Amino acid sequence: MEGVDTLIHARWVIPVEPSGSVLEDHGVAIRDGRILAVAGNDELRGSYRADTQHDLGEHVLIPGLINAHTHTAMTLLRGMADDLPLMTWLTEHIWPAEQRWVSEAFVRDGSTLAMGEMLRGGVTCFNDMYFYPEVTGEAARQVGMRAQLGMIVIGVPSGYAQSLDEYLEKGLALHERFRDEPLVRTLFAPHSPYTVDDGFLGRIGEHAERLDVPVHIHVQETADEVQQSLRETGKRPLQRLEEVGLISPRLLAVHATQLEQTEIERLAAAGAHVLHCPEANLKLASGFCPAAALTRAGVNVALGTDGVASNNDLDLIGEMRTAALLAKAVSGDAAALPAEQALAMVTINAARAFGLEEEIGSIEPGKSADLTAISLADLNQHPIYNPLSQLVYAANRQHVTDVWVAGEPRVRDGQLTTLDPAETIARAEQWRERIAADRAQ
Numbered sequence: 001m002e003g004v005d006t007l008i009h010a011r012w013v014i015p016v017e018p019s020g021s022v023l024e025d026h027g028v029a030i031r032d033g034r035i036l037a038v039a040g041n042d043e044l045r046g047s048y049r050a051d052t053q054h055d056l057g058e059h060v061l062i063p064g065l066i067n068a069h070t071h072t073a074m075t076l077l078r079g080m081a082d083d084l085p086l087m088t089w090l091t092e093h094i095w096p097a098e099q100r101w102v103s104e105a106f107v108r109d110g111s112t113l114a115m116g117e118m119l120r121g122g123v124t125c126f127n128d129m130y131f132y133p134e135v136t137g138e139a140a141r142q143v144g145m146r147a148q149l150g151m152i153v154i155g156v157p158s159g160y161a162q163s164l165d166e167y168l169e170k171g172l173a174l175h176e177r178f179r180d181e182p183l184v185r186t187l188f189a190p191h192s193p194y195t196v197d198d199g200f201l202g203r204i205g206e207h208a209e210r211l212d213v214p215v216h217i218h219v220q221e222t223a224d225e226v227q228q229s230l231r232e233t234g235k236r237p238l239q240r241l242e243e244v245g246l247i248s249p250r251l252l253a254v255h256a257t258q259l260e261q262t263e264i265e266r267l268a269a270a271g272a273h274v275l276h277c278p279e280a281n282l283k284l285a286s287g288f289c290p291a292a293a294l295t296r297a298g299v300n301v302a303l304g305t306d307g308v309a310s311n312n313d314l315d316l317i318g319e320m321r322t323a324a325l326l327a328k329a330v331s332g333d334a335a336a337l338p339a340e341q342a343l344a345m346v347t348i349n350a351a352r353a354f355g356l357e358e359e360i361g362s363i364e365p366g367k368s369a370d371l372t373a374i375s376l377a378d379l380n381q382h383p384i385y386n387p388l389s390q391l392v393y394a395a396n397r398q399h400v401t402d403v404w405v406a407g408e409p410r411v412r413d414g415q416l417t418t419l420d421p422a423e424t425i426a427r428a429e430q431w432r433e434r435i436a437a438d439r440a441q
């Protein structure tokens with residue numbers, strides 16, 4: 001009998017790779033934070049002796065979910081300004097509130113709230129674009145969550161930085177600071193082609209090449225954005241990114257709701273990735289990312305929630321269902337974006353976008369033990385013909401019971417292990433009181 005740290009015996013394991021596979025009466029052996037074996041429960045019991053054992057007889061075990069695009073600290077602005085088009089929402093509500101309130105304390109409390117919500121909903125990793133990313137990184141380290149921190153660059157002065165150069169400088173310092181942190185990675189996050197000029201985007205591309213990191217940018221989110229770019233430069237935003245060398249396997253294009261067929265083909269040929277945020281696009285009436293057409297063309301598509309101020313939650317299980325349903329409606333094809341593809345978009349596809357496909361995104365020996373267990377015991381989960389279909393079309397995040405990051409339990413029986421929800425909520429409500437009182441004046 002070989003010694004391991006943890007054995008998880010599940011009713012089903014959905015490893016994601018190979019796609020569509022559902023293993024019944026299977027489990028996982030974990031040692032030193034990594035998946036040592038995926039096998040039948042009897043075989044695991046016969047081969048390994050574990051310090052900790054979990055019997056999850058009514059559960060499906062999946063890879064930890066990856067939120068490919070968010071702005072975690074904005075969770076403090078949940079519900080502050082709803083039912084508005086993107087530019088009104090951004091310029092009249094969000095940017096003024098951020099100018100007034102965003103600080104290190106705001107980012108710490110907002111991103112901690114977001115991490116609690118995400119972990120509780122089965123999310124083990126997120127990709128963030130926001131001010132004071134070092135504060136979010138420290139919070140992630142404390143909570144024990146995997147984070148991709150954006151080296152944010154935006155042509156709007158803030159308490160964090162005043163100029164494009166200062167943003168870039170702080171980003172490079174961030175990269176140095178977290179370079180040896182096992183769960184935290186950094187990547188470039190220029191906000192958009194309408195807030196960062198083409199010359200500067202080109203410079204960011206050169207730094208990305210040098211540091212070997214992705215470039216994460218909002219692009220072609222709305223028809224207005226494309227029209228404005230055409231008016232001012234005679235070019236579509238993606239064409240401008242092309243001219244400064246950003247259309248490459250490093251590109252993580254967020255939203256991309258306004259795509260022409262030639263642009264889809266170009267993204268596919270370049271090996272670029274699209275980060276699709278269906279609920280934020282629906283809520284802001286931004287348009288529809290052609291997720292099924294992109295996937296058919298060979299573009300890697302991953303899902304994000306976007307910030308809570310435009311979603312209004314960080315629920316990737318819900319986002320996965322929305323993406324599947326929306327793709328069918330947009331393409332007029334009920335077979336578009338089937339359940340296994342929707343699940344891939346919140347796991348292995350996201351891992352691939354960040355260059356982490358050898359580390360996370362599927363349940364395979366050698367990968368980090370980032371795992372999520374979801375109970376299928378509830379009335380609304382029965383009968384169970386197909387656990388994968390149930391997960392995408394009938395489960396919700398309230399059914400998440402246990403979550404591990406690198407083999408460490410972060411949610412046990414529905415309870416967060418590394419942060420205190422009551423304290424986190426109290427801090428969020430203190431912010432709400434101050435912000436609401438200020439807005440009422």
Ligand SMILES: [Zn+2]
Pocket residue numbers: 069070071218254306307
């Ligand atoms: Zn965003």
